[in-house]
Amino acid sequence: xxxxxxxxxCAGNDWCSITATASxxxxxxxxxxxxxxxxxxxxxxxxxxxxxxxxSSKVLxxxxxxxxxxxxxxxxxxxxxxxxxxxxxxxxxxxLEPVVRSLAEWGEQHLEPAENLV
Amino acid sequence: xxxxxxxxxCAGNDWCSITATASxxxxxxxxxxxxxxxxxxxxxxxxxxxxxxxxSSKVLxxxxxxxxxxxxxxxxxxxxxxxxxxxxxxxxxxxLEPVVRSLAEWGEQHLEPAENLV
DNA sequence: CGGTATCCTCATTGATACTG
DNA sequence: CAGTATCAATGAGGATACCG
Numbered sequence: 001x002x003x004x005x006x007x008x009x010c011a012g013n014d015w016c017s018i019t020a021t022a023s024x025x026x027x028x029x030x031x032x033x034x035x036x037x038x039x040x041x042x043x044x045x046x047x048x049x050x051x052x053x054x055x056s057s058k059v060l061x062x063x064x065x066x067x068x069x070x071x072x073x074x075x076x077x078x079x080x081x082x083x084x085x086x087x088x089x090x091x092x093x094x095x096l097e098p099v100v101r102s103l104a105e106w107g108e109q110h111l112e113p114a115e116n117l118v
Numbered sequence: 119x120x121x122x123x124x125x126x127x128c129a130g131n132d133w134c135s136i137t138a139t140a141s142x143x144x145x146x147x148x149x150x151x152x153x154x155x156x157x158x159x160x161x162x163x164x165x166x167x168x169x170x171x172x173x174s175s176k177v178l179x180x181x182x183x184x185x186x187x188x189x190x191x192x193x194x195x196x197x198x199x200x201x202x203x204x205x206x207x208x209x210x211x212x213x214l215e216p217v218v219r220s221l222a223e224w225g226e227q228h229l230e231p232a233e234n235l236v
Numbered sequence: 237c238g239g240t241a242t243c244c245t246c247a248t249t250g251a252t253a254c255t256g
Numbered sequence: 257c258a259g260t261a262t263c264a265a266t267g268a269g270g271a272t273a274c275c276g
Contacts, residue, residue, distance in 0.1 A: 004228075005228060005229060005230045006228065006229050006230070007229075007230055007231070007232040007233070008225075008229045008230070008231070008232055009231075009232040010172075010231065010232075011171075011172035011173075012170075012171035012172025012173075013171060013172070014171050015231035016150060016171070016225075017221075017222045017223075017224075017225030017226045017229065018149050018150050018153050018218065018221050018222050018225060019149075019150055019172075020225045020229045020231075021221045021222070021224055021229065022149055022150075022221070024229075026144060026146065026149075028140065028144065031136050031137075031140055031144075032134060032136050032137055032140075035136050052130075053129075053130035053131060053132050053134070054128075054129035054130025054131070054137075055129075092228060095224070095227075095228060096224065098220050098224070099220045099221060099224050100136065102216050102217045102220045103135075103136050103139045103140070103217060104135045104136050104139070105135075106135075106139055106213070106214060106216070106217050107134075107135030107136060107138045107139035108135045109213075110122075110123060110124065110210060110213060111123060111124050111125075111126045111135065111138045111139065111142075112123045112124070112125055112126070113125070113126070113127075113128065113133035113138075114125040114126055114127040114128075115125070
């Protein structure tokens with residue numbers, strides 16, 4: 001149960017848990033990707049890309065590499081004729097559920113979609 | 119009590135509360151600044167800069183402008199001989215407390231400082 | 237004290253195309 | 257399906273200096 005601890009550097013001289021957390025999931029698409037994986041664990045690359053909506057394959061690929069490297073996301077190759085890959089959250093990734101949920105809830109309560117079309 | 123709602127655009131076609139929230143507080147220093155203001159409301163510019171630790175005056179200034187523009191931070195000029203300014207959170211800014219707290223708590227539980235000096 | 241003004245560099249993104 | 261390659265554009269961030 002996610003009792004591994006990641007070593008994370010911090011700008012400045014003092015270590016700050018917020019800065020450290022932000023360095024892990026503070027990238028533009030990370031919270032959304034994690035949210036989608038929380039909602040539906042084990043998604044394929046293209047499924048995920050559709051779910052995230054707006055992300056390019058390049059950036060999704062980079063983001064997943066980054067999340068995997070940080071131990072938040074697990075990548076499993078399910079060998080078939082055409083390659084099949086499943087992305088899912090690690091225990092550590094799943095432990096972010098409260099964080100992502102609080103982001104989502106705050107947004108739902110305090111924000112609203114901007115009208116940008118006629 | 120913070121029942122104003124901000125209109126926020128979103129990448130992609132679907133509006134997503136997480137992406138929207140991230141567009142507000144997803145900049146590198148925003149969560150930390152908000153955290154410091156939650157801890158000690160009404161700080162001066164230089165006080166804040168020391169509290170944040172590692173941020174340059176330029177970036178702090180830009181960040182505060184951004185947060186003010188978004189209605190999360192309030193800037194009050196307390197006129198003295200030398201100019202005095204107090205930064206504090208708006209109601210909307212204060213409403214981020216659970217979000218920032220969850221970031222901080224997660225970091226405390228799952229991360230640890232990296233040793234980077236001898 | 238509370239910032240701006242430069243200048244510069246690196247990181248991130250977007251668009252597009254291509255591959256096994 | 258699951259990506260990688262390339263290139264161009266943007267912009268966030270750092271260092272430093274300066275001002276009322």
